[in-house]
Amino acid sequence: MRLHADGWPLPARLTAPPLRGLPAMQARWVDGIKRAALRQLHASVAGERLLLRIYLIGEESSEIALQSDLLGQPPAWLVRQMGKHLADERRHASLFAAALTARGGIAPMPLSARPDALTLRKIAQWRTLAHRYGTNFSAGHLIPAFAIGLCAEQTFTRVLRRHCALIGTVHPLYPLLVGVLNDEDRHVRLCQHTLARLVQPSEHGSLASLLDEIRAIDRAWGVSSALIMYLAGVALRLWPARP
Numbered sequence: 001m002r003l004h005a006d007g008w009p010l011p012a013r014l015t016a017p018p019l020r021g022l023p024a025m026q027a028r029w030v031d032g033i034k035r036a037a038l039r040q041l042h043a044s045v046a047g048e049r050l051l052l053r054i055y056l057i058g059e060e061s062s063e064i065a066l067q068s069d070l071l072g073q074p075p076a077w078l079v080r081q082m083g084k085h086l087a088d089e090r091r092h093a094s095l096f097a098a099a100l101t102a103r104g105g106i107a108p109m110p111l112s113a114r115p116d117a118l119t120l121r122k123i124a125q126w127r128t129l130a131h132r133y134g135t136n137f138s139a140g141h142l143i144p145a146f147a148i149g150l151c152a153e154q155t156f157t158r159v160l161r162r163h164c165a166l167i168g169t170v171h172p173l174y175p176l177l178v179g180v181l182n183d184e185d186r187h188v189r190l191c192q193h194t195l196a197r198l199v200q201p202s203e204h205g206s207l208a209s210l211l212d213e214i215r216a217i218d219r220a221w222g223v224s225s226a227l228i229m230y231l232a233g234v235a236l237r238l239w240p241a242r243p
């Protein structure tokens with residue numbers, strides 16, 4: 001386990017904890033439904049375009065999050081780190097936009113695509129949580145902002161890892177997806193190191209509770225969004241002329 005600057009161990013929850021009971025069962029359902037959804041979506045060009053659009057919107061949301069008002073005035077070292085992180089997310093958005101255009105899709109840039117209603121609801125719930133927890137930390141709202149960023153990056157690495165494993169190395173989209181996955185793995189470590197540096201030992205309990213709540217919100221939407229993805233994949237396979 002990584003040590004805090006003062007020698008205190010960080011909560012192990014900076015790494016996504018193993019799930020038990022109902023949450024574990026939900027995670028298995030989400031994984032199974034999403035695998036089936038990916039097979040359906042890859043069965044049509046329109047389906048692949050939808051997948052690329054979902055990833056493009058996710059990258060643009062990361063760009064917006066890195067410029068959020070929640071971040072306040074970060075220290076100079078963090079401003080430099082966030083500048084590099086933002087450049088990565090912008091590059092990812094450009095790569096997904098190019099792949100979308102290559103498949104006949106329209107990639108509105110910059111920052112003009114909107115997440116779906118479920119994702120917007122999740123983001124709103126995370127922001128409410130960030131405001132509630134901001135005063136629990138000496139570094140203020142920066143901590144909830146990075147805790148949310150950590151969980152979002154961990155979720156995206158799980159999504160990309162599943163997708164890469166399903167399509168295999170010979171698929172034309174594999175090099176793009178695995179390249180982005182490597183960067184997102186690095187972003188997870190960046191968020192972990194940032195929290196390790198900024199959260200005081202006396203605040204570890206608050207950070208653990210905050211991470212639990214962020215992940216519970218993420219899980220609450222998992223089954224619904226997986227089912228919507230699956231149904232969209234089936235519809236686009238059966239009626240491929242649809243946009």
Ligand SMILES: [Fe+2]
Pocket residue numbers: 059062088089092180184
């Ligand atoms: Fe990214």
Ligand SMILES: [Fe+2]
Pocket residue numbers: 062089153183184187
């Ligand atoms: Fe990222």
